[in-house]
Structures are given as structure tokens and as C-alpha cells.
Amino acid sequence: MGRRSGCSMFFGKKQNLFLIILALLIILIPVFVKNKYYFTVMNVIGLNTIVVVGLNLLIGFAGQISLGHAAFYGMGAYLSAILTTTYHFPPWPTMVIAMLATGVVAYFVGYPSLKLRGHYLVMATLGFNIIVNIFMVELDNITGGPSGFPGIPPLSIGKLTFDNDYKNFYLIWTFAFFSILVSLNLVNSRVGRALKAIHGSEVAANTLGVNTDHYKTKVFVLSAIFASLSGSLYAHYLTFVSPRSFDFYYSIQVVTMVIVGGMGSIWGAFFGAGLLTVLSEILHVAEKYNIIVYGTLLTLVLVFLPEGFLVGLYRFYQKRKTKALIEGEQRLIS
Amino acid sequence: MELHEQIFQYIISGLTLGTIYAVIALGFNIIHNATGIVNFVQAEFVTLGGMLMYSFYSLLKIPLPFSFLLSTAAVTVIGALIERGPIRMAKSKAIIILVFITIGISSTLRGTALLVWGPDNMPIPSFSGEKVIRIFGAALLPQHLWIFAITIGVVIFLQYFFHRTLTGKAMRAVSANRRAASLAGINVNRMILLSFAMSGGLGAVGGMIIAPISTTSYDTGVMLSLKGFAAAILGGYGNSTGAILGGLILGVLESLGAGLISSKFKNAFAFLILLLVLFLKPSGLLGHGEAERV
Amino acid sequence: MNSSETMLSANRLRKVFGGVLAVNDVSFDVRRNQITGIIGPNGAGKTTILNLITGIYPPTSGNIIFEEKRISGFKPFQIASQGITRTFQNLQVFQNMTVLENVMVGLHTQTRSEFCSCLLHLPKVGKEEKIVREEGYELLCFFNLEKKAGWLSSNLPYGEQKRLEIARALAGRPKMILLDEPVAGLNTKETETISELILKIKEKGFTVILVEHDMNLVMGISDKIMVLNYGQKISEGTPRVVRMDPNVIQAYLGKE
Numbered sequence: 001m002g003r004r005s006g007c008s009m010f011f012g013k014k015q016n017l018f019l020i021i022l023a024l025l026i027i028l029i030p031v032f033v034k035n036k037y038y039f040t041v042m043n044v045i046g047l048n049t050i051v052v053v054g055l056n057l058l059i060g061f062a063g064q065i066s067l068g069h070a071a072f073y074g075m076g077a078y079l080s081a082i083l084t085t086t087y088h089f090p091p092w093p094t095m096v097i098a099m100l101a102t103g104v105v106a107y108f109v110g111y112p113s114l115k116l117r118g119h120y121l122v123m124a125t126l127g128f129n130i131i132v133n134i135f136m137v138e139l140d141n142i143t144g145g146p147s148g149f150p151g152i153p154p155l156s157i158g159k160l161t162f163d164n165d166y167k168n169f170y171l172i173w174t175f176a177f178f179s180i181l182v183s184l185n186l187v188n189s190r191v192g193r194a195l196k197a198i199h200g201s202e203v204a205a206n207t208l209g210v211n212t213d214h215y216k217t218k219v220f221v222l223s224a225i226f227a228s229l230s231g232s233l234y235a236h237y238l239t240f241v242s243p244r245s246f247d248f249y250y251s252i253q254v255v256t257m258v259i260v261g262g263m264g265s266i267w268g269a270f271f272g273a274g275l276l277t278v279l280s281e282i283l284h285v286a287e288k289y290n291i292i293v294y295g296t297l298l299t300l301v302l303v304f305l306p307e308g309f310l311v312g313l314y315r316f317y318q319k320r321k322t323k324a325l326i327e328g329e330q331r332l333i334s
Numbered sequence: 335m336e337l338h339e340q341i342f343q344y345i346i347s348g349l350t351l352g353t354i355y356a357v358i359a360l361g362f363n364i365i366h367n368a369t370g371i372v373n374f375v376q377a378e379f380v381t382l383g384g385m386l387m388y389s390f391y392s393l394l395k396i397p398l399p400f401s402f403l404l405s406t407a408a409v410t411v412i413g414a415l416i417e418r419g420p421i422r423m424a425k426s427k428a429i430i431i432l433v434f435i436t437i438g439i440s441s442t443l444r445g446t447a448l449l450v451w452g453p454d455n456m457p458i459p460s461f462s463g464e465k466v467i468r469i470f471g472a473a474l475l476p477q478h479l480w481i482f483a484i485t486i487g488v489v490i491f492l493q494y495f496f497h498r499t500l501t502g503k504a505m506r507a508v509s510a511n512r513r514a515a516s517l518a519g520i521n522v523n524r525m526i527l528l529s530f531a532m533s534g535g536l537g538a539v540g541g542m543i544i545a546p547i548s549t550t551s552y553d554t555g556v557m558l559s560l561k562g563f564a565a566a567i568l569g570g571y572g573n574s575t576g577a578i579l580g581g582l583i584l585g586v587l588e589s590l591g592a593g594l595i596s597s598k599f600k601n602a603f604a605f606l607i608l609l610l611v612l613f614l615k616p617s618g619l620l621g622h623g624e625a626e627r628v
Numbered sequence: 629m630n631s632s633e634t635m636l637s638a639n640r641l642r643k644v645f646g647g648v649l650a651v652n653d654v655s656f657d658v659r660r661n662q663i664t665g666i667i668g669p670n671g672a673g674k675t676t677i678l679n680l681i682t683g684i685y686p687p688t689s690g691n692i693i694f695e696e697k698r699i700s701g702f703k704p705f706q707i708a709s710q711g712i713t714r715t716f717q718n719l720q721v722f723q724n725m726t727v728l729e730n731v732m733v734g735l736h737t738q739t740r741s742e743f744c745s746c747l748l749h750l751p752k753v754g755k756e757e758k759i760v761r762e763e764g765y766e767l768l769c770f771f772n773l774e775k776k777a778g779w780l781s782s783n784l785p786y787g788e789q790k791r792l793e794i795a796r797a798l799a800g801r802p803k804m805i806l807l808d809e810p811v812a813g814l815n816t817k818e819t820e821t822i823s824e825l826i827l828k829i830k831e832k833g834f835t836v837i838l839v840e841h842d843m844n845l846v847m848g849i850s851d852k853i854m855v856l857n858y859g860q861k862i863s864e865g866t867p868r869v870v871r872m873d874p875n876v877i878q879a880y881l882g883k884e
Contacts, residue, residue, distance in 0.1 A: 065430055112613040118430060119372040119571075123563060124612045127605035130560070134602045182747045189746035189753055190732075190739050190760070193725070197733045200722030207682050209708035209737035209800060218743055252437060259434060264724065288453075292445025299420055299438030306426035315780075322783045 015184060018267060022180070026173045030166055039165035041281050043237065046172040047230045048273040050179045052257045053266060054226025057183060059255065060263030061192065062219045063199030065118055067251045068109075068125030071132035072224040074246030075102045076231025078136060078143060081152045081241050086142075091155050095232040099225045106224030107217060114216040129248045136243035148242030155236040168237045175233060179226055183266045195219055196264070253280075256298045262308025272308065339471045344593040345586055346472045352585020353485040354544045358562025359569065359577035360492065361536035367509035367572050368529035370429050374436040375416060376562065378443040379537025381555030382409050384545035385447060386538070388456040398461060406538045412443075413534020417527045447552035460546040481543045488539060489578065496574075505529060509572075557601065561588075564608035570621025579619060635660040635804060635835050636681070641690035643676055643859075650676045651687070652859040658804070663826065663836045665850035665867075667843070669879060672856040674839045675717055678806050681837075682714050683707040695803070709737050711803035715793040715810060717839075723782040727773055730781055730792055731764040734799025764799065771795040771825070787818040794825065804835040811842050823849060847871060855879065 033039070051073055058064050079098035083089040089097075113124035137146050144150070154163040155171065162171045186192050197205035198212050206212050235241050253276065261272020279297070283290045301308065307315055358380060365373040383405050390401035420435050460477045467474045496502035507515040508525045516522045540562070541555060548554070561584065566572075569580025584604055592600040611618060636658040643651040651673045658664045666674050680687050683704040692700040699707050713734070722730050739760060741753045768774040771791050776784060781792060790810055797805050807826070811819040823845055830836060830849075840846045846853060847867040855863040855870055857879040863870050870876055 059430075063430070065433070109609075116612065116616050119366075119433065120567070120612055120616055122372060122433065123567060124609060126560065127564065127608045127612075131602045131605050131609070134599060138598045185749040185753075186743070186746050189749070189757065190736065190741045191743055191746040193729055193733050194736060196725050196729070197722050197736075200724045201720040203684065203704070204716065204720035204722065205733070206704035207684075207708055207714055208734055208796070209705050210733070211703075211705045222743065252441070255434070256438075288448055289445070291441055291448060295438050295441025295443070295445050297438075299435055299442055302426075302431055302435045302438055303420050303424045306424070306428070306431045318780060319783070322779065 015188075019177075019181060019184075022177060026170070026177060030169055036165055039169050041278065043165060043168055043172050044281075045274050045277045046169070046176040047234050047237075048254065048257065048277050049176045049270050050230035050233075051227045051254050052261070052269045052273040053176075053179050053183050054223035055254055056258045056261070056263065056266065056269035057186065057195065058219050058223040059258050060265065060269070061187065061195040061199060062216055064114060064216055064220065065122045065255075066125040066220070066223070067122050067248060067255065068127075068129035068132075069223065069227050069254055070246045070248060070250035071125075071129040072102050072106060072227035073231040073234070073250070074132060074136060074241075074243070075105065076228030077235040077241045077246065078149070078231075079228075080232035080235045081149050082142060084236075085149070085152050091153065091236060095229065098232050099228045102228035103221045103225045106221045110220035110224075111213075111217045114220060115213055126248055126251070129246075129251055133243055133247050136246065143243070146243060148240055150240045152235050152239045152241070154239060155233075162236070172233055172237065175229065179229075180266060180270060187266060191215070199264075253294070256294060259298065260301045260308055265308065268308050340593065341590070342470065343472045344589045346469075346474060346478070348586035348589030349582055350478045350481050350585070351544075351589060352565075352582035353481055354540050354558065354581070355562045355565040355584050356578040356581025357485055357488060357536055357540035357543075358559050359566035359581050360488075360574060361533040361540070362559075362563055362566045363572055363574060363577050364505075364529045364536070365533050366566075368505060368526050369432070371432045371436065372563070373530075373533060374433070374440040374559075375413075375443065376533060376537050377555040377559035378440050378447070379409050379413060379534045379555065380541035380558050380562075381447060381550075381552060382412065382443070383538030383541030384458065384550040384554060385451055385456060385552070387542045387545060388451075388458050388550060392456070392458060402542060405542060406535050409538035410531045410535040413537075414527055414531040416534075417530035421526075421530070422523070444553055444556075451552055453552060456550045458545040458550055461543075475547060477543075477546050484539065484543050488536065492574065501525075501528070561604045564604050564611075567608060567616075568611050568618055570618030573618070573620045576618055576620035583619075633660045634658070636692065636694045638677070638681070638692045639690055641677070641680060641692070642688045643673075643680060643685070644688045650859050651680065653690075654856070654859070654861050655690075656854050656861065656864065658835065658837060659852070660835050661830065661833060662851040663830055663838055663849055665846040665853040666837065666839045666856065667841070667846055667853060667870075668856035668862075671858075673859040674856055675808055676859075677856070678714060678808050678837070678839060681707075681806060682712060708800065708802075711801075712806065713797040713800055713802040713804075714806035715790075715797050715808055717808040717812065719786075719789060719793060721781050721789045721793050721796070723780075725781060726777070727779050727781050727784065727792055728761070728764050728768065728777040730796050731767055731799050732760050734767075734796040735760045735763060737800040767795055767799055770828075787814050787821075790814065790818075791822065791825070794822075794829075798829065798834070802834070804837065805829070806837045806839075808839045809841065810838070811840065811845055819845060 051069060055066065055069055058066055076098045079101060080091065080094050083094045083097070084091045109124060109128050113121045136143050154161055156162060162168050194205065194210045194215055197208070197210055198215060202212050257272035257276045258269055260276060261270065262268030279293070280290065283293055358376060361376050361379065362373060365371060386405040386408055387401055390396045390404050391398060396404065416439055420439055421432060424432060424435055460475065461480045462476045464475060467476065496506055504515070504520045505525045505528065507518065507520055508522055512522055562581070565580040565584040566577050567580070568584055569576025569578070584607060587607060588600065588603045591603040634657045639655050641651050641654045654677065666677060668674055679685060680700065681692055683699065683702050683706065686701045691698055694710060694712065697710065699710060722733065739756050741756055745753050765774060765777060768777055773788060773792060773795065776788070781789060784792065794807065794810060811822050814822065819842060826836060826838065827849055838846060838850060850867055852865065853867055853870045854861060855876050862875045862879060863873040
């Protein structure tokens with residue numbers, strides 16, 4: 001029958017191996033690590049991973065840019081916060097409601113913008129982010145305004161309440177694991193190929209039967225839903241939300257994570273989220289350096305390794321292998 | 335103050351703001367027309383204009399006109415360096431990558447500005463005093479007149495440059511059809527370099543003329559340039575008359591909205607207008623649809 | 629017998645771009661299971677005709693009927709599901725995907741799994757994937773590309789990428805395939821390979837529209853040829869007829 005296509009990123013057996021390793025890490029880390037601060041960082045990595053993996057589907061696979069995902073993240077966070085705290089809705093259904101609401105909004109923002117060229121989508125999403133952020137600040141009776149919204153109840157399943165870093169680690173990382181799994185499923189399927197095709201050549205994809213507008217919108221909505229989920233988890237974890245976490249600087253940060261990790265690679269997205277979150281934490285000490293370091297790193301990676309670290313290295317290895325094969329063939333002929 | 339006087343006042347201040355948006359929009363257009371990229375460093379061109387002005391004028395006490403020229407020159411050079419450096423060196427020429435490179439550079443420059451000047455506002459005095467001038471009941475500051483005058487000067491200069499000079503026409507050729515232009519002997523890379531340099535200068539001018547009447551700090555340029563971009567889209571992206579029209583209209587609408595409806599949501603107006611334009615008529619007021627030939 | 633039936637008919641097609649009249653009142657028929665060639669000097673409107681058929685843009689006036697259904701004015705993806713696929717003059721192989729994956733995208737119209745089923749990797753998705761992969765591989769074998777199934781398609785030599793594009797267009801079992809300059813930039817041997825391939829495709833029952841500059845190829849394998857110049861049809865008929873048509877000679881060589 002011939003070899004399977006082993007050259008799409010981490011396909012088949014390798015992928016399953018990574019998933020198993022991740023699952024093991026998630027189960028075992030809390031057994032060996034006891035430092036509370038590390039848990040906080042890992043939890044933030046987990047939250048970012050969910051957003052970034054979803055965003056990567058949009059940017060890396062479908063090739064569309066969004067600079068407004070902080071708004072979807074924030075919508076999940078604020079909807080969960082407000083509905084569960086002020087109106088005493090049950091948290092889990094609220095999370096689903098928030099995801100649906102965010103999805104609907106993403107549809108109405110995405111559908112018209114995605115029909116247009118790239119930079120229109122950038123501006124539409126950026127503009128949308130700014131508007132949402134302003135609403136978060138100004139509708140202060142509902143949202144608590146610039147000083148934020150405190151007192152959000154933690155999530156709980158039956159008697160088990162997720163009210164510390166340790167328990168939230170399991171909660172957040174279970175969701176992170178499933179978002180990676182689900183994304184991998186999507187990527188290695190007909191839909192994933194269609195998305196990559198759109199990125200490769202939108203016009204060719206269209207002539208092969210892919211309804212490109214439809215697909216672009218759907219993946220945009222999907223990525224918004226991922227962000228919303230993460231936002232809800234964020235709200236219940238920190239029990240406090242403020243508008244500053246959801247401005248377009250955050251949108252730029254998550255896009256940076258996608259790009260540095262490698263567009264078009266789910267594991268790359270995870271890696272990007274991890275690396276840059278840790279970097280951010282390290283820089284927190286000297287906060288004034290945060291912006292310049294992020295900026296320089298983003299610029300350097302984009303200029304020299306536009307496919308991102310992991311993907312860049314992988315492609316490099318691939319090219320080497322191909323070259324060797326071609327040279328081998330040439331030697332056979334001559 | 336009666337309502338119609340208020341409205342007139344809002345319109346005047348809106349026009350003032352609008353001219354800044356127009357200048358910034360023109361800067362965006364120049365680079366986009368030459369390269370197809372959205373240049374996010376525009377924000378920092380604006381910021382640096384104001385910040386350098388502060389350093390030259392308020393700190394080093396260099397006379398005003400020289401400070402103005404020096405800042406413009408400095409930012410023009412920075413624009414050129416950005417094109418020569420990261421943009422030219424980029425391994426991938428894909429537009430999305432280049433756009434994100436500009437986002438990266440923008441962050442780098444903003445971070446640098448933060449380190450050099452700190453997070454506080456830098457006060458810059460008005461170019462010729464603060465004596466209020468009354469025109470038809472509306473209050474105008476001398477700085478407003480400077481803003482109008484300098485902008486008109488800039489627009490006239492650009493018109494002349496693009497339509498009467500060989501270089502300007504060459505740049506327009508590159509925008510229309512890069513390959514044909516290069517086959518006609520035009521040094522495309524140099525034109526692109528020039529487009530970045532000019533955007534730098536334009537951004538700096540915009541930043542400087544508004545600096546005395548607004549806050550000037552390491553991130554002032556961001557909001558201003560985003561709105562400038564919105565103005566460019568409103569007017570029809572890539573179209574210079576559109577940029578001016580878009581800027582003025584956006585400024586006036588924002589001012590009226592803030593004054594008559596709610597000032598809390600002032601910043602949201604510009605972006606709401608932007609979203610409306612994108613969804614209803616993305617080619618803007620004066621733009622034509624973009625067709626993609628296969 | 630069905631083999632001489634009209635599969636597609638274009639009626640009084642006009643296409644205006646800005647001020648340019650790219651296609652001017654062109655009508656033609658394409659017969660089932662035949663190779664119909666379209667030739668003409670550069671800028672004659674050949675690719676525009678292909679773009680009109682595949683729905684890249686709608687005609688300014690006129691219509692296109694495919695198997696008794698009107699297709700003009702529809703979007704490309706809709707026309708693809710009606711059974712028309714194509715290759716491109718400027719090669720639109722998915723450079724970011726492997727050779728096999730390119731062909732698998734070609735099978736998009738033959739498969740059904742959507743977002744939700746794919747996200748959850750429902751069993752039916754797994755089954756479909758296996759079928760798609762196998763069919764794709766078989767197709768690569770037909771095109772002699774199976775050894776490079778796992779290669780990133782950007783690493784393929786140009787000639788093989790052109791072949792891949794044809795393979796991809798055929799994957800979705802179209803009724804009709806449009807080839808836009810399939811041998812542009814290829815050497816004699818590669819051109820011969822493609823030429824044989826096109827004949828094999830015809831043998832398998834497909835209908836082909838071939839736009840080309842290579843006269844030997846077009847004259848050699850077409851059943852019927854249409855000649856365009858400045859957006860208008862100036863000749864039509866078998867290769868022999870067209871070759872000797874003074875209008876055609878004049879268009880290519882200029883007035884004597």
C-alpha cells in the first residue's frame with residue numbers, strides 16, 4: 001500500500017506518543033512539584049494554550065489574521081463573571097452560554113470581514129477588540145469598570161471545589177489537553193486539509209469544492225469559542241477579572257505565541273504559549289523591559305524563522321532529507 | 335452656549351483632529367500602495383515625532399523650527415532603516431509575515447521609547463502661544479491653525495511630489511504594477527525604501543503638530559494611528575483624497591459623538607464607524623473594489 | 629451513443645474588466661469525452677474563458693450551460709461540485725502540503741465530514757479518511773507520483789508539480805477538467821509525458837478543455853479546436869481545418 005504521509009506535522013503514531021506524554025505530565029507534575037508559584041505559571045500557560053491552539057487553527061491553518069482574540073477571551077471571562085456572581089447562574093452552564101454567545105458574536109464580526117482581504121480582517125478584529133474593551137471599562141455598573149470585577153465563585157463538581165492553584169491545575173490542563181486533542185483531530189481531517197488548502201491557495205481550494213468563506217468563518221468562530229472557554233476558566237480561577245487583561249496588547253501576545261511556536265503546528269502553538277508565558281513571567285520583574293523584549297523576539301523570529309522555531313527546524317530537517325534523496329537519485333542515474 | 339454654537343465648536347475641533355488622522359492615513363496609504371503591507375510602525379512614527387520634539391525643543395532648547403525639522407528627519411531615517419533592515423532581510427515575503435514584523439518592530443520601538451523617556455507625559459509647548467482665537471463663536475487655539483496650515487502644506491507637497499516629480503511618478507508606477515515598473519527600469523527597492531521613509535516623516539509631522547494639545551507619551555501614537563488607519567479605510571484604502579476625506583469625516587463624527595452622545599465612549603466611535611464601513615462598503619467612500627486576477 | 633453529446637455550451641459570453649473587453653461575444657460547445665483545445669495569442673482571452681466557466685468571476689453578459697444546468701453566476705466551489713475542475717496557468721499547487729495531501733483535497737467534493745464530526749473524530753470520519761487516503765494514493769500511482777507521496781509539494785521539480793495539479797483536479801471524479809497551459813515551462817520529454825497523460829484521461833471517459841500555446845501538443849491531441857484573438861472567436865474546427873484557416877494564420881503571424 002505504500003507509506004503513510006509522515007510529513008504532515010506529527011501525524012499518526014508520533015502524535016499519539018506526544019499526547020500520552022502530555023497526559024502523563026499533567027497527572028504526575030502535581031505529585032512532584034510543590035511550589036505554588038510554579039503552579040500559577042503553569043496554569044497561565046494552560047489558559048494561554050487553549051487560546052493559542054484555537055487561534056493557530058485560524059492563523060496557521062486557514063491563514064487568516066486576527067488581532068482581536070483578547071475580546072473573545074474577555075467575553076468568556078466577563079460573561080462567566082457577571083452571570084455567576086451578580087445573577088447567581090450555575091457556573092458550568094454559564095460557561096457554555098458564554099461560548100455560544102461569543103461564537104455568535106464572532107460569526108457576525110467574522111463573516112463580513114473574512115470575505116475581504118487580510119488587512120481588513122486585522123482592522124476589523126482590532127477595532128472590535130478596542131470597542132469591547134471600552135465597554136468593559138465604561139459599563140461599570142455591570143462590569144465593575146477599570147478596577148475590575150471581584151468575587152467570582154470558583155468552579156466545582158459536586159463536593160470538589162477548584163479553589164486553589166493545585167486543583168485548578170488539573171481543571172485547566174484537562175481542558176487544555178482536550179483542546180489540543182480536538183485540534184489535532186480537526187487538523188488531520190478533511191476539514192483541516194481544506195483549511196490548509198485555503199491558506200495554500202484560496203482560489204484553487206475554491207475550485208476544488210471548498211466553500212472558502214464558509215470555512216474561514218467557521219474556523220474563526222471556533223477559535224473564538226476556544227478563547228471564550230479559556231476566559232471562563234480564567235475568571236473562575238482568579239476569581240477576579242479586569243479590563244486590562246483583555247486589551248489588544250493581549251491579542252498581540254497570543255498572536256506572537258502562535259507565530260513563534262510555528263504557524264500550522266498544534267504542538268508548536270503549545271510550545272509558543274509555554275515559552276512566551278514563561279518569558280513574560282521572567283520579565284515581570286523588570287516590567288519595563290517586557291514590551292521591548294516581546295517586540296524584538298517577535299521581529300527576530302519573523303524575519304529569520306518565519307515558520308516559527310519548531311516548524312522552522314522541522315522544515316530544515318525535511319529539506320536536508322529531500323536534498324539527500326535527490327542527490328542519491330542523481331548518483332544512481334549518472 | 336447655544337446648541338448650534340456647540341455643534342460648530344465640535345465640528346471645528348473634529349476637523350482639527352481629523353487633519354491629524356488624515357496625515358496619518360496618508361502615511362499608511364503610501365506604504366500600502368507601494369508594498370501591500372499594513373504598517374503598524376506608523377504608530378511609533380507618530381509617537382517618536384512628538385517625543386523627539388520634546389527632547390530637541392524642551393530639553394535641548396533647540397529653536398522650534400529646527401526641532402521640527404530635526405525630528406522629521408530623524409523619524410524619516412528611522413523609517414528608512416526599518417525597511418532596509420528587518421523588512422528587506424525578512425526571509426519570507428508573505429504579506430501576513432511582513433505585517434507582523436511591523437507589529438514586532440512597533441512593539442520594539444514602543445518598548446524603547448518607554449525605556450528612554452519613561453511612562454510619563456512629556457509636555458510640549460504650543461508653537462505660538464495659547465491665546466484663544468474666536469471664529470464665528472468657536473474657540474480656536476493658535477495650535478489648531480498650525481495644524482491646518484502644516485497639513486495643507488503637506489498635502490500640497492505630496493500632490494506635487496506624486497504628480498510632478500519623476501520619483502513620485504515612479505512610486506505611483508510601483509503601486510500600480512510592480513513588475514512593469516521594474517521592467518521599465520525603476521528601482522523598486524529604492525521606491526519601497528522611500529515609501530517607508532516618507533511614511534516616517536508624515537507620521538512624525540502628525541505627531542508633532544498635535545503634541546502640544548494632547549498627551550505625548552510612549553504610547554500616544556497607538557490610538558492615533560489606529561484611528562488614522564480607520565480613516566484610511568473609511569475614505570477608501572490607498573486613495574489619497576480618500577485619506578483626507580476619511581480623516582476629516584472621522585474626526586468630525588468622533589467629536590460630535592463625544593460631545594452630543596457620550597464622551598466616555600469617544601474612542602469607540604471611531605472603531606464603530608470602521609466596523610460599519612468594513613461591513614457595508616469595505617472599499618470606503620472613494621475606493622474601488624479590489625479584484626484578484628488569476 | 630453518448631460520446632458526441634454536448635456537455636457544455638457557452639452562449640454569447642462577454643466579460644469586461646474596467647475598460648477592457650476581455651471576452652467579446654464568444655459562443656462555443658464542448659462535446660462529451662472529447663479534448664477541446666482553445667488557442668490564441670497572448671491576451672486573447674483564453675484564461676478568462678476558463679475563469680468564467682469555473683466561476684472565478686461572472687460574465688458581464690451571456691451564459692454557460694453545463695449538462696443542461698446553468699452554471700454562470702455561481703461560485704467556484706458550487707461549480708466544482710457540479711463536476712468541473714481545473715488547473716492553473718500559474719500553478720496553484722498547495723505548496724504548504726504534501727503531494728498526497730494535495731490530492732486528498734481534490735477529493736473534498738466526494739466526502740462529507742464537517743467541523744463537528746472532525747473535531748470529535750467520530751468513527752465515520754476515520755473510515756472516510758482511510759478511503760480518501762487510499763484513493764489518493766491510487767491516483768498518485770496513475771500519475772507516477774506515488775513514490776513522493778510524503779514529500780512537501782514545494783520540493784517537487786516543476787514538471788512534477790504540474791502533474792500533481794492535474795492529479796488533484798482529477799481526484800474529485802469531475803465530469804470535465806480544464807487544463808490551463810499544462811506544459812508551459814516544460815521540456816520536450818515532460819511535455820510528452822503530459823500529452824500521453826491527457827490522452828489516458830480521455831480514455832478513462834473524462835472530457836477535457838485544453839488551453840495551450842504548444843501547437844504540436846494541441847494540434848496533436850485535440851478533437852476540436854477553438855481559436856481566440858482579442859477576445860473573439862476567429863476560428864473553430866478540427867486541427868486540420870484550423871491549421872489552414874487564413875484568419876488563424878494571420879492572427880499568429882500578422883498580415884502577409
